[in-house]
Amino acid sequence: xxxxxxxxxxxxxxxxxxxxxxxxxxxxxxxxxxxxxxxxxxxxxxxxxxxxxxxxxxxxxxxxxxxxxxxxxxxxxxxxxxxxxxxxxxxxxxxxxxxxxxxxxxxxxxxxxxxxxxxxxxxxxxxxxxxxxxxxxxxxxxxxxxxxxxxxxxxxxxxxxxxxxxxxxxxxxxxxxxxxxxxxxxxxxxxxxxxxxxxxxxxxxxxxxxxxxxxxxxxxxxxxxxxxxxxxxxxxxxxxxxxxxxxxxxxxxxxxxxxxxxxxxxxxxxxxxxxxxxxxxxxxxxxxxxxxxxxxxxxxxxxxxxxxxxxxxxxxxxxxxxxxxxxxxxxxxxxxxxxxxxxxxxxxxxxxxxxxxxxxxxxxxxxxxxxxxxxxxxxxxxxxxxxxxxxxxxxxxxxxxxxxxxxxxxxxxxxxxxxxxxxxxxxxxxxxxxxxxxxxxxxxx
Numbered sequence: 104x105x106x107x108x109x110x111x112x113x114x115x116x117x118x119x120x121x122x123x124x125x126x127x128x129x130x131x132x133x134x135x136x137x138x139x140x141x142x143x144x145x146x147x148x149x150x151x152x153x154x155x156x157x158x159x160x161x162x163x164x165x166x167x168x169x170x171x172x173x174x175x176x177x178x179x180x181x182x183x184x185x186x187x188x189x190x191x192x193x194x195x196x197x198x199x200x201x202x203x204x205x206x207x208x209x210x211x212x213x214x215x216x217x218x219x220x221x222x223x224x225x226x227x228x229x230x231x232x233x234x235x236x237x238x239x240x241x242x243x244x245x246x247x248x249x250x251x252x253x254x255x256x257x258x259x260x261x262x263x264x265x266x267x268x269x270x271x272x273x274x275x276x277x278x279x280x281x282x283x284x285x286x287x288x289x290x291x292x293x294x295x296x297x298x299x300x301x302x303x304x305x306x307x308x309x310x311x312x313x314x315x316x317x318x319x320x321x322x323x324x325x326x327x328x329x330x331x332x333x334x335x336x337x338x339x340x341x342x343x344x345x346x347x348x349x350x351x352x353x354x355x356x357x358x359x360x361x362x363x364x365x366x367x368x369x370x371x372x373x374x375x376x377x378x379x380x381x382x383x384x385x386x387x388x389x390x391x392x393x394x395x396x397x398x399x400x401x402x403x404x405x406x407x408x409x410x411x412x413x414x415x416x417x418x419x420x421x422x423x424x425x426x427x428x429x430x431x432x433x434x435x436x437x438x439x440x441x442x443x444x445x446x447x448x449x450x451x452x453x454x455x456x457x458x459x460x461x462x463x464x465x466x467x468x469x470x471x472x473x474x475x476x477x478x479x480x481x482x483x484x485x486x487x488x489x490x491x492x493x494x495x496x497x498x499x500x501x502x503x504x505x506x507x508x509x510x511x512x513x514x515x516x517x518x519x520x521x522x523x524x525x526x527x528x529x530x531x532x533x534x535x536x537x538x539x540x541x542x543x544x545x546x547x548x
Contacts (some may be wrong), residue, residue, distance in 0.1 A: 137413045140449075140485060143424065144465050146410040147450055150426055151457035162316050162458045163383065166309045169302060172294045174357055177461040179311035181288040181302050186278035191213035191242040195273040196231040198255055198262055199224075199246035205268035212259050219244060233262050242274060249273035281305075291460040293355065295546070314461040315357035320347045322363035323371060323388040323398055324438060329362075342513055343387045344438050350447050353545050354455040356383060371401040378407060379427050383455055385447065388438030390421040398435055399423060407433050415526070416449075417484045418442040418510035424450060432458075441511035445487045445522065448541065467547070468524060469541040474503040475534045483529040489519035490540060502540050520544060 117426020151161075156544035161171065198219070204210055204355045212233040218224040220239035223316035226383060228234055228245035234361045236242070236249060247270045258264040263398040281287055287305045288298055294310070302310055319503075320343075327341040328334050364374040366389070389398035390412075396404065406428030412435070414422050419442040432454040436443040448466060457463035471492065480486065489505040502523050521540040525532065532538065541547075 106341060108535040121470055134518060136411075137415050137420070138411045139415050140465075143411055143414045143422075143450065144453070145154040145187060147424060147432075147453050148463045150410070150424075150432065151454050151463045152180060153194055161460075162309050163314045166311050167316050168309055169299055169307070170437065171295070172299055172302070172310050172312065174355070175294050175297040175310070175312035176299070177288055177290040177292045177294055177310060179290060180286045181305055181307050181310065183283055183285045183287050184306035185283050187280040187282075187304065188275050188277055190224065191238050191277050192275040193236045193238055193242060193249045193273065194250040194275055195249050197236065197249050197251040197253075197273070198264075199228065199236045199243050199249050200233045200264065201228060201230065201246060201547045202248040202268045202270040202272065204231060204265045205248075205250070206350070208264065208266050210264045210268075212264065213260050214262055216243075221314070226323045233264075234290045235262075247271065247274070273372050293546075313355075316355060316383055316455050317350045317381040318356040318358045318385065318455065319349070319381040320344055320384035320385045320387070321371075321374045321378050322359060323366065323386065324363065325366045327363045343436075343438065343443050346513070347385050347436075347447060348444060351383070351385070351451070351455065354452045355459050356455045361419065366397060368397055368401055371397055375402055379429075379431055379433075381450045382431055382458060383451065384427070384431055385436055385451060386431045387443050390437055400434070402427075402433060407431075409435075415484050416445075417482055417486045419449075419487075420448040422446040422450065422483070433521055437510070440513040441489070441507070441516050444513075448522065448543070449487070466541045468541055469500070469521075470537055471500045471502045471540055472498055473523075473532055473534055473538045474501040475538045477504060477525070477528075477532040479531045480528040483527065484525075486528040487524040487541070488523040488525065489516045490521045490523035491519055492521050492540065492542070502538060 138231060141529060157445040167175060200212060204212060212231055214231040215228065215234050216224060217235040218240045220237045222241035223241055224234055228243050234243050248268050249270055249272060250264050251273060254266045256265060287301050292298060322341050322344045326338050328338045330340045334340065341363055344363065348358045348360045361374050361377055364371045387400050407425045409423055409425035412423035413420055418439065419437055423435045425433050427433050434451045436446050455461055489507050490502045491505055493501050495501060501522060504523055505515045505518045520543050524541060
């Protein structure tokens, strides 16, 4: 796996995994150094690439039948088992002819037979003959063109060709799509309907795919209540657990929501011991500087080594990342749902995909046009704001910032299909400016 050139230029600097440094800008009552986005991505990149091999995803592989392959990540190439098409194939319903017999419009040819799709014409077309043919049928020997039925007039045993015909007309030559042995699918690729069709056409009944990445989600906080249960004053419904479980599944993981731990070391220890049985752990809440924010030290006591805790970004500054005692990728996410969502997209997704064999890199960005002005913000940290994409004929793809109330507002996030990336939010950005967005659709690999 090679590093992307656009962000990992910091690789030559001292290793992020030499533990967190106290130098530089810090925050909170127990100071942590805030790292840049590049440094944070570098730390995740180093960890996941150290576990990878060039041949297989780190998580391992298995074989699945085509009907169970949707959404899985291909881990081995698929090769064509034959030429495709495997014969010169008619691309129209009509008549197979010798182009030499119909160089000019008005040629009258004797109808010598018929060949449907799935059959082979027994015989050869001679001079002055035509064979009726269906789309997809093999071209009879001697024929080198197909005339569509709309250009033919049939009377008794003869067909009159109303147009001039050229060699190769309406014919897909043998091997014009792929040759035997050609690679038709290259890993890693998430298998959708089109990829499954290609594999089936190439004759593959089983596909080698990355095993699902096991992942655990632990929400924390005495204030949490399961949705649907009675909610006492001061309590809130746990949105992070269901959201992160769905998000991990979208990333290609096989998540398990372990519920929520209370703000005691004993409760958190019991849940995190279960969580560390998985390759990826998302611990959400308890990452800031409150008196009951116990998550970092509890995970440290279980053998997690933190590589960073605090990133220069908004929302999501308290995010943390480390490795467990057996190489588990552990992410400490802020408790506000939009912060947890953004941090998962920027960091956890990178690890989950790398474990499946993808290149370890941050999410790709699209360049679009900003639909309306954005005022300068007092906070200079790079910002990732919920936005909605739309297309206009005269302006192309536009990004419209969503109306949202900050990192605790999942309702505004629900309107978004992209994250608007603002590297300098303390400067105003005018409508019409080119901006980068991260597409949130499941197909944006």
